[in-house]
Structures are given as structure tokens and as C-alpha cells.
Amino acid sequence: MDSILRLLMGPWTTYILWVLSDGGPQRFGVLKRAVPGISTRVLTERLRMLQAAGVIWRDQTQTIPPAVTYGLTERGDDLRQVLESLGEVAQRWQSEGAFETGDVAAE
Template sequence: MKSVQPPLCPMEALLRVITGPWTIYILWVLSEQGPQRFGALKRLVPGISTRVLTERLRMLEHAGVVWREQAMTIPPAVTYGLTERGAELRGVLDKLGSIARRWEAEGAFVGTASAAE
């Protein structure tokens, strides 16, 4: 038995890609700091577990939002960066971000969760 879930929207699919606790943060870092290696990325997203970071990167890669480049050297070096699609996404996310900041200033998120504490 599976949950019902709204079926239609491609939007749901997109949101399922960009949401989840750390995803936007990762995209943000890749966008601001440029392409990063796995370890560096992990350090730049403090608190994330390898497991989740790996999973998110796989998912983003699969959706074509980030690219992955593996150098077959012996301590393997893997680098991740934003694709064109990722950049495109960032455009909208920036707009969303400016709304978010304004709303925050207006106090929209006060008790919504993730407030202080």
C-alpha cells in the first residue's frame, strides 16, 4: 500500500528535488564558492552527514542540476559543480530568496518553526 500523493504537478517533482533539509544550502554553496570537492563541500555545509550529502548530490546530479567529475587518481578526487540547469534554478531561487528575506523582516516566520531555539 502506497501513500496517495498529489500526482499531477511536475512542480511537485521539482520541489522534491530542491527541498529536503540541506539541498538549497548545498546549491547555494556551489553557486557562491564555485565547484567543490566532496570533502570541501562537507566542510562548507557544517553539520551534514556524509550519507545525506552523498544522497543529495546523487539526486541533484540525476536531475541534471549538478555535475560530477571523478578523477581516477588513487586517493580519488571527485568534484561537484552547478550545471546550466543549476544556474537557471538559482535565478528563481534568488527571487524566492528576496521574498523570503522581506517576509522575514515582516515577521512572517515567527512561529512557523525553525525560529530561534
């Protein structure tokens, strides 16, 4: 379990997986717009790391400019239920005001 948590702990990683889980395969530009505030460099790093871990796939079409699409692999799809559960907990905690002070432990 520690290995999976270390994989998911990187900046923006769970958000990227959430977007791919919720919206299906995405082109790079669409994915970047769906993750507000992420830089191109960080998005590229996160995607490469997730691809190396076998969690997402990458498809590049040889066009000008190249069309690159990312989606969840079977391994990434295994995380769908976990992401949905985390999302439900986050929404509940947010409605309880847990994130207003930035201190979740305050509840």
C-alpha cells in the same frame, strides 16, 4: 512545477544548490564544510539524487585519494535566479522576525 518542487524539497537540497550556485564548483570536502550540520551520508545521497536529475555534474580525478568536484549543470544554472529570489525573500522575512518562533504563518 510540482516535479521541481519535489526535487528541491529533500533535506539540505536547496542549501547544497545555493552553495554551488554562490561559490561555483566545489570539492566534496569543501562542500561538506560549507553545509554545516550535514552528514557525509546525507550529502552523498543528495548529490547523487541531484546528479541523477541532471542538476549537477560530478568530476572525479583518479588520484589517491580521489578528487571529486561537483558543480551546476545548465539545468542547475536555470535554478540560480529562483534560488536568489528565495534567498531575498528569506532574508526579508528573517529581518521581519518570521523565523523566530518557527511559525512563518504567524506574520
